[in-house]
Amino acid sequence: MSQTEDLHKRLQELRETINTLSYQYYTLDKPTMSDYEYDMMYRELENIEKEHPEWITPDSPTQRVGSKISGGFAKYTHDRPMLSMGDVFNDQELREFDQRVRDDLGGEDLEYVVELKIDGLAVNLIYEQGQFIRGVTRGDGVTGEDVTNNVRTIRTIPLRIDSDSPHMEIRGEVYMPIPAFEQLNSQRRDDELEPFANPRNAAAGSLRQLDPQITAQRKLAFFAYAIGGTVGIDIPSQEALLQDLKAFHFQVNPEYRKFTNIEDVITFIHSWDDRRDTLGYATDGMVVKVNSFAQQARLGNTVKIPRWAIAYKFPPEQAKT
Numbered sequence: 340m341s342q343t344e345d346l347h348k349r350l351q352e353l354r355e356t357i358n359t360l361s362y363q364y365y366t367l368d369k370p371t372m373s374d375y376e377y378d379m380m381y382r383e384l385e386n387i388e389k390e391h392p393e394w395i396t397p398d399s400p401t402q403r404v405g406s407k408i409s410g411g412f413a414k415y416t417h418d419r420p421m422l423s424m425g426d427v428f429n430d431q432e433l434r435e436f437d438q439r440v441r442d443d444l445g446g447e448d449l450e451y452v453v454e455l456k457i458d459g460l461a462v463n464l465i466y467e468q469g470q471f472i473r474g475v476t477r478g479d480g481v482t483g484e485d486v487t488n489n490v491r492t493i494r495t496i497p498l499r500i501d502s503d504s505p506h507m508e509i510r511g512e513v514y515m516p517i518p519a520f521e522q523l524n525s526q527r528r529d530d531e532l533e534p535f536a537n538p539r540n541a542a543a544g545s546l547r548q549l550d551p552q553i554t555a556q557r558k559l560a561f562f563a564y565a566i567g568g569t570v571g572i573d574i575p576s577q578e579a580l581l582q583d584l585k586a587f588h589f590q591v592n593p594e595y596r597k598f599t600n601i602e603d604v605i606t607f608i609h610s611w612d613d614r615r616d617t618l619g620y621a622t623d624g625m626v627v628k629v630n631s632f633a634q635q636a637r638l639g640n641t642v643k644i645p646r647w648a649i650a651y652k653f654p655p656e657q658a659k660t
């Protein structure tokens with residue numbers, strides 16, 4: 340093999356290895372290499388790419404932080420609308436949701452998957468042949484803002500996934516972990532800037548920066564939880580989808596559970612009443628979904644919201660005295 344071919348092979352090894360190390364460090368929170376070794380590999384990759392810019396690919400870890408854009412964000416229409424969700428605020432309304440679902444399904448057996456509702460901002464990630472192509476805010480559910488360069492800086496979002504689907508839309512929530520939020524606000528107070536009111540506003544403000552260098556410093560993260568218009572893969576249920584998203588190396592919130600009746604759903608929801616503030620990220624409720632995608636399709640959606648899911652909203656947290 341020629342020296343150039345050797346060098347190109349080394350670049351490809353470094354790119355794969357560093358992406359895997361980032362996944363273990365940021366998504367699994369299980370670093371497998373010292374920072375020094377990581378930095379040496381990263382610098383070697385940067386040096387080879389400087390010598391051969393023609394070898395740079397969008398999924399290279401050096402491509403996470405792009406350049407500032409001018410003139411605001413382009414608009415992008417989602418292939419499949421990002422629906423909002425009906426809200427309920429008490430147990431009785433959860434039981435009424437369950438009754439409606441069972442009536443519409445003619446009394447057949449069903450399962451619910453219950454997930455934490457992350458208090459961030461919903462984004463749509465588009466992958467083509469496994470390559471991260473575009474990140475779009477939810478916007479009005481039909482059209483959002485193209486914030487690709489900023490989404491690219493989020494370390495828990497893989498730049499490449501192991502799928503040859505020509506088009507895949509992964510949906511989830513960009514959020515700011517509480518420690519990052521508190522550190523950011525402390526810095527803003529030192530700089531005599533207005534602190535962010537809550538982690539959701541901080542995440543939204545950070546994702547809508549025109550300069551990705553600033554977004555990259557805000558320590559945003561992403562929980563994947565849904566799939567949009569997708570070509571070529573057939574997933575039977577929400578539980579299977581969450582397992583697939585995890586296999587694609589997305590961060591999937593681990594606090595989801597599956598139940599066959601609404602009383603167990605209610606018990607699980609209330610098990611969070613006094614321990615939400617131990618999570619390290621902001622939540623504003625729980626999402627209850629019919630697990631089977633076939634049953635979801637039969638239940639369908641109204642214009643704005645699914646008939647197969649409901650969001651239980653936690654009561655506002657008591658102001659800390």
Ligand SMILES: NC(=O)c1cc2c(N)ncc(C(N)=O)c2s1
Nearest residue numbers: 422423424454455456457564626
């Ligand atoms: N509006 C929506 O459809 C959703 C919003 C959210 C949210 N903020 N966090 C988690 C989930 C989830 N796990 O499904 C959903 S679904």
